Amino acid sequence: xxxxxxxxxxxxxxxxxxxxxxxxxxxxxxxxxxxxxxxxxxxxxxxxxxxxxxxxxxxxxxxxxxxxxxxxxxxxxxxxxxxxxxxxxxxxxxxxxxxxxxxxxxxxxxxxxxxxxxxxxxxxxxxxxxxxxxxxxxxxxxxxxxxxxxxxxxxxxxxxxxxxxxxxxxxxxxxxxxxxxxxxxxxxxxxxxxxxxxxxxxxxxxxxxxxxxxxxxxxxxxxxxxxxxxxxxxxxxxxxxxxxxxxxxxxxxxxxxxxxxxxxxxxxxxxxxxxxxxxxxxxxxxxxxxxxxxxxxxxxxxxxxxxxxxxxxxxxxxxxxxxxxxxxxxxxxxxxxxxxxxxxxxxxxxxxxxxxxxxxxxxxxxxxxxxxxxxxxxxxxxxxxxxxxxxxxxxxxxxxxxxxxxxxxxxxxxxxxxxxxxxxxxxxxxxxxxxxxxxxxxxxxxxxxxxxxxxxxxxxxxxxxxxxxxxxxxxxxxxxxxxxxxxxxxxxxxxxxxxxxxxxxxxxxxxxxxxxxxxxxxxxxxxxxxxxxxxxxxxxxxxxxxxxxxxxxxxx
Ligand SMILES: [Zn+2]
Numbered sequence: 001x002x003x004x005x006x007x008x009x010x011x012x013x014x015x016x017x018x019x020x021x022x023x024x025x026x027x028x029x030x031x032x033x034x035x036x037x038x039x040x041x042x043x044x045x046x047x048x049x050x051x052x053x054x055x056x057x058x059x060x061x062x063x064x065x066x067x068x069x070x071x072x073x074x075x076x077x078x079x080x081x082x083x084x085x086x087x088x089x090x091x092x093x094x095x096x097x098x099x100x101x102x103x104x105x106x107x108x109x110x111x112x113x114x115x116x117x118x119x120x121x122x123x124x125x126x127x128x129x130x131x132x133x134x135x136x137x138x139x140x141x142x143x144x145x146x147x148x149x150x151x152x153x154x155x156x157x158x159x160x161x162x163x164x165x166x167x168x169x170x171x172x173x174x175x176x177x178x179x180x181x182x183x184x185x186x187x188x189x190x191x192x193x194x195x196x197x198x199x200x201x202x203x204x205x206x207x208x209x210x211x212x213x214x215x216x217x218x219x220x221x222x223x224x225x226x227x228x229x230x231x232x233x234x235x236x237x238x239x240x241x242x243x244x245x246x247x248x249x250x251x252x253x254x255x256x257x258x259x260x261x262x263x264x265x266x267x268x269x270x271x272x273x274x275x276x277x278x279x280x281x282x283x284x285x286x287x288x289x290x291x292x293x294x295x296x297x298x299x300x301x302x303x304x305x306x307x308x309x310x311x312x313x314x315x316x317x318x319x320x321x322x323x324x325x326x327x328x329x330x331x332x333x334x335x336x337x338x339x340x341x342x343x344x345x346x347x348x349x350x351x352x353x354x355x356x357x358x359x360x361x362x363x364x365x366x367x368x369x370x371x372x373x374x375x376x377x378x379x380x381x382x383x384x385x386x387x388x389x390x391x392x393x394x395x396x397x398x399x400x401x402x403x404x405x406x407x408x409x410x411x412x413x414x415x416x417x418x419x420x421x422x423x424x425x426x427x428x429x430x431x432x433x434x435x436x437x438x439x440x441x442x443x444x445x446x447x448x449x450x451x452x453x454x455x456x457x458x459x460x461x462x463x464x465x466x467x468x469x470x471x472x473x474x475x476x477x478x479x480x481x482x483x484x485x486x487x488x489x490x491x492x493x494x495x496x497x498x499x500x501x502x503x504x505x506x507x508x509x510x511x512x513x514x515x516x517x518x519x520x521x522x523x524x525x526x527x528x529x530x531x532x533x534x535x536x537x538x539x540x541x542x543x544x545x546x547x548x549x550x551x552x553x554x555x556x
Contacts (some may be wrong), residue, residue: 026401027378032079032106033163034350034402036175038109039079042082043069043255045171045178046120052168053186054193054230056153059145061086062128063186065169069122071115078109078123081165081172086129088169093123097197105165133169134158137296142166146295148254152232153191156294156306161404164223175349175445177220186212187229192233194252196304197287198228217303218286220443222347225302229292234258240272240289246271248288253307253462257293260311265291265331269319274371275338275364280435283345283443291333299334300339300361307332320411321384325369325377338364341438349445352397354404354452359395359413366414375427377539382418383554385411386539391474396448415539416470422537423466424459433458465499470539472496478541479503479516480535488523488532492516494541504535 031037045067052063080090083105091098101110115121132142138158143166148154156352157167165172181298182200185193189204189211197217204211240247249268253261268291272282282289287303294306295375309316309332319326342360363382370378388393389412397405406412424430433455440454448471456463469477473496480493488507492499500517508530514523534542536554543550 017047026403029104029106030401030403032103033081034173035400036173037079038075040173040176042071042075042115042169043078043121044072045069045176047180047182048170048178049182050168050226051182051184052228053092054155054228056145056155056191056230058190059130059133059143060128061131061167063123063168063205064124064126066122066124067170068120071117071119073117074115076111076115078111079171080109080123080125080169081105081163082105082107082125082127082169083132083163083166086127086131086165086167086169087285088125088127090126091123093121098123107169115490125169127169130491131157132162134296137293138299144295148232149256150232153188153230154232154254154295155228155230156296157227158294158296158299158306160224160299163402164226168226170223172223174222174347174351175225177347177443177445179220179224181217181221181226183215183217183226183228184212185215185230186210187230190232191230192252193294194229194233194304195289195355196221196302207555219284219302221302221342222445225300225344227299227304227306228360229294229304229306231293235294236262238269240269242272242285242501243276244285245283250288250290251292252290253293257311261293262309264330265333267330268337270329270372271334271337272367274368275341277343277371278364278367278431278434280438283340283438289337289340298336300336300343300357302340302344305333305336305340307336319384321381321390322387323380323384325373325384326365327380328373329368331364331365334365334368335361338368345438345443346441346451347445349447350399351402351404352399353446353448354397355395355409355413356446356448358409359417362410362414363417366418379418380554382411382414383536386415389415391476394474395471405471412470412539416466418537419470419501419539420455420459420463420466422504422535425504456475463501465496466501468496469499475539475541477501478543479505479514481532482545483526483530486524486526486528486530488526488530489520490514490516490523491520492518493543503538503540506533506535507531 047068049066100107134142134144141159141162146154159166161291163172183195187193189209193213195215197215200216202216234255237250282342284303290304291307294308297308299306314327315331343357348356366378366382369381393406394404395409397403421430450469475494477495478493481490502515534552536552
């Protein structure tokens, strides 16, 4: 065995060992939650009618979900997810009760009727219970039961990480989005429920002193986007003249916040203007656009963006970029609305690829500034957010176990995309790439690979090492260089195998593009004495190998 092979073997052993250690922390429940099990794979979701009663006094949700599906291949066991301590009380098909068993958060439903390939079937799942109460929504999610200043109930769900099955029974995996959906929510008659889509009708159940709000969603929707927001709401609206015609914008806020909201929510229209410009038409005209006040910070609930930023600019009044630009807009309105394009229009097939949601959306914050305040403001903002980058672990998580990667999917992701914009070096082309993404993957679930392939194709060069570097690795590529006798020797260090992205530098203030690889290249014919500076818009490091490493920083 020669030395190279020996080291390769050691490397393989080490990486297998660390992989084994990593996978050991995942449980069977994680696999059942995060993978496309045989009991999920055979059927394709077409329709949900979620019909629930919300009892605020006892913090109980009960009701039924009618699930329609198409049979892709014959099978007789169906996986339905509903988390402890919620219970399924009955499941029927063609009015006949079905047997089922429970394994933690998963129900195995035994079907009696033959499931013929291509046929459309339906099951009705009855359920009830007190769902997990969110410890720290929207991150540590579940239900939030609060009261407003007037003592009225103020209730909402936020369950992105934990999953929609924390409060209702569904096929709780992002790969299969339901094609359309009805949501009926019964609440005490003094309260209103705002869910996704359009309000079709309201039933007043006088005897029970309740009201039932019926909402209809006419587009594919991801599970975690489904929401109930319940409170003593006041309502106002406007019509936005957008790229696809007239878009109804409806705003629901606590009655005593109406005047503040009328002022603060002007950012909604500014967001739609900016993001339609960069990303293309708002993806859900049929369902309208809504902002709904909730008792937590906010969430990208499809066509019903929830808001709890306290009617302050910035992120709860703070500027994430440290440049001042972050205080010129309401972070939650811009960020959560940005998710209508990336998260709701284009959804990850596995949460390991959640950067597709968060990187593009964090990036949309600077595009908003670019539209309203110009390119310099936008660059300052996105460079400013680098202070939040940890480089602790890769942005992509583990597949098939419902595991997402590092929080760097926000601002490292945004800076990766800002770097890509520099490489494209043509803003109109860059805009057409971003708009093209929303067209190519309109209302679809996608993988990182699909997004990568699309971007490489449109950029016109193989960008795989670029994505390997920023999404699958924590190292920051560093332009290493050496100056001697009017020559510049340069290469990428700290980089993944084959990393070869071009970079813009300034040599004695003059712009120059280099095409470094991981081996040394030379630029000849420079003055005897010269200065090299990497364009700070690239999220890379630089190191004069005769000197020392420094992170490329924006100029003050
Ligand atoms: Zn987000």
